[in-house]
Amino acid sequence: MASKEDTLTPKQNIQSVSRRNFLKASGLGLALVGSAGLAPFSKLGAVSGANAGAFARGKAKNIIFLVSDGMSAGTFSTADQYMFWKEGRHTHWGELFRSGRGRFSMMETSSRNSLVTDSGAGSSAWGCGHRVNNGRINMDASDNPLKPILAIARDAGKATGLVTTATISHATPAGFAANMMSRNDEREILEQYLERDYDLLLGGGHSFIEGNDQRPSLHPKIETGGYEFIRDRASLLASERSDPRLIGLFSDGHIPFEVDRVHSSENLHESVPSLAEMTEVALRRLSSNPNGFLVQIEGARVDHAAHLNDLGGLLFDQLAFDDAVGVALKFIAERDDTLLIVTTDHGNASPGMSSGQNLGGRNLRRMSGIRGSYHTLRDRLDPNQSVSEVQKHVADVLGQEIRDEHAEYILRHRNSDYEPPYERMRWVAATVGQIMANYHDFGWIGNAHTAEYVYLTALGPGSESVQPFTKNTDLFDLMVRSAGMEAWLS
Numbered sequence: 128m129a130s131k132e133d134t135l136t137p138k139q140n141i142q143s144v145s146r147r148n149f150l151k152a153s154g155l156g157l158a159l160v161g162s163a164g165l166a167p168f169s170k171l172g173a174v175s176g177a178n179a180g181a182f183a184r185g186k187a188k189n190i191i192f193l194v195s196d197g198m199s200a201g202t203f204s205t206a207d208q209y210m211f212w213k214e215g216r217h218t219h220w221g222e223l224f225r226s227g228r229g230r231f232s233m234m235e236t237s238s239r240n241s242l243v244t245d246s247g248a249g250s251s252a253w254g255c256g257h258r259v260n261n262g263r264i265n266m267d268a269s270d271n272p273l274k275p276i277l278a279i280a281r282d283a284g285k286a287t288g289l290v291t292t293a294t295i296s297h298a299t300p301a302g303f304a305a306n307m308m309s310r311n312d313e314r315e316i317l318e319q320y321l322e323r324d325y326d327l328l329l330g331g332g333h334s335f336i337e338g339n340d341q342r343p344s345l346h347p348k349i350e351t352g353g354y355e356f357i358r359d360r361a362s363l364l365a366s367e368r369s370d371p372r373l374i375g376l377f378s379d380g381h382i383p384f385e386v387d388r389v390h391s392s393e394n395l396h397e398s399v400p401s402l403a404e405m406t407e408v409a410l411r412r413l414s415s416n417p418n419g420f421l422v423q424i425e426g427a428r429v430d431h432a433a434h435l436n437d438l439g440g441l442l443f444d445q446l447a448f449d450d451a452v453g454v455a456l457k458f459i460a461e462r463d464d465t466l467l468i469v470t471t472d473h474g475n476a477s478p479g480m481s482s483g484q485n486l487g488g489r490n491l492r493r494m495s496g497i498r499g500s501y502h503t504l505r506d507r508l509d510p511n512q513s514v515s516e517v518q519k520h521v522a523d524v525l526g527q528e529i530r531d532e533h534a535e536y537i538l539r540h541r542n543s544d545y546e547p548p549y550e551r552m553r554w555v556a557a558t559v560g561q562i563m564a565n566y567h568d569f570g571w572i573g574n575a576h577t578a579e580y581v582y583l584t585a586l587g588p589g590s591e592s593v594q595p596f597t598k599n600t601d602l603f604d605l606m607v608r609s610a611g612m613e614a615w616l617s
């Protein structure tokens with residue numbers, strides 16, 4: 128039977144954030160989270176999903192929650208097929224399906240007010256067990272905060288962590304940790320992380336730490352919090368500290384797309400860690416806590432690449448995410464006390480290999496020649512360039528000679544002299560994506576999130592009760608019950 132939170136109410140628009148609501152969201156949550164005896168969060172104690180009661184109780188000391196953000200089925204398949212073509216092995220996640228190791232499920236990803244969720248509502252469904260309106264972070268329909276899973280884990284004595292290739296205060300990590308009327312209030316979200324005393328934050332978004340005319344620097348709070356503060360890969364890998372108190376922010380905004388990180392002329396791979404490297408450090412440091420830990424690890428830029436219809440961005444970030452899955456599998460191989468969840472919050476652009484021209488892996492070979500993201504290509508393109516200049520930049524960045532008429536299309540679009548029939552595909556990036564589909568046999572149905580059901584895999588204590596069809600909110604129940612955290616719901 129559908130509960131109130133499951134009801135889709137499409138006419139209900141996301142409310143604008145009033146100052147009063149903002150204070151209510153951030154202030155109340157800040158002041159009262161973690162204060163024993165008080166119940167600042169509404170609707171707590173209701174472990175509510177369809178599978179509630181079915182999940183095994185209390186055997187998981189640790190929980191690792193891995194998210195490939197915006198991963199459609201075709202993204203998963205293409206990464207697995209590319210990996211087999213390239214290295215003769217399947218992806219770590221694909222190998223789990225092939226071997227039948229773990230439990231597998233299709234997951235429905237809707238938010239409270241839309242079949243197509245955004246990442247804030249998507250992660251909030253896991254984070255508080257309730258569907259919230261798109262754009263919000265763990266706020267119910269009456270603007271009341273709902274206690275997020277990371278605060279629950281912290282109160283249960285566990286070490287807590289967030290790892291992402293986006294800004295650390297971005298929607299998906301925030302969905303496990305914060306309460307906010309708007310996911311865009313990233314500075315306030317970061318302040319909540321510090322107030323709520325989470326242990327480990329690794330990702331991008333250094334710009335939100337710095338002070339300016341409007342706000343103070345957050346460095347004093349980081350210092351009084353006892354955190355080790357790191358800004359580059361070498362320091363992350365060389366650190367000899369083993370405790371969980373660690374903040375590492377490796378870029379001002381998002382961490383670069385993997386295809387740019389690996390191929391950039393500024394040697395970004397030496398200064399910015401991979402998701403797998405951050406994962407390795409996070410698991411080592413968080414597992415030093417005798418009461419265990421809960422960490423969310425996000426391959427965020429799979430989603431961003433899908434929005435851009437950028438195959439190189441998509442494929443290489445999905446493979447980088449899979450490397451992090453490999454690190455997590457290695458961690459749990461040596462123990463039986465860790466619940467591992469691997470999934471995505473929603474599909475994006477439903478891309479995939481298509482057409483009958485993939486003979487002999489021609490398109491896979493072409494994909495292997497991609498040397499940069501569409502952001503890198505965009506920075507090189509200029510409306511005043513000639514057709515041959517455009518062709519040269521595309522060849523340099525995407526590893527592909529394109530025909531004259533295709534280069535002309537890009538120029539026309541750069542000069543706003545082109546209107547696609549499907550209005551969503553108005554971006555230049557979408558035009559480039561469609562042009563490259565001629566060479567990569569890899570197409571896109573749009574450039575936004577989808578309502579498709581997505582893949583979920585779970586291993587370790589608690590996972591045995593995962594059913595073949597799951598709602599996103601079920602994963603909150605799974606985590607709470609598997610780790611025996613019911614006593615800290617409020």
Ligand SMILES: [Zn+2]
Binds near residue numbers: 246431
């Ligand atoms: Zn997105």
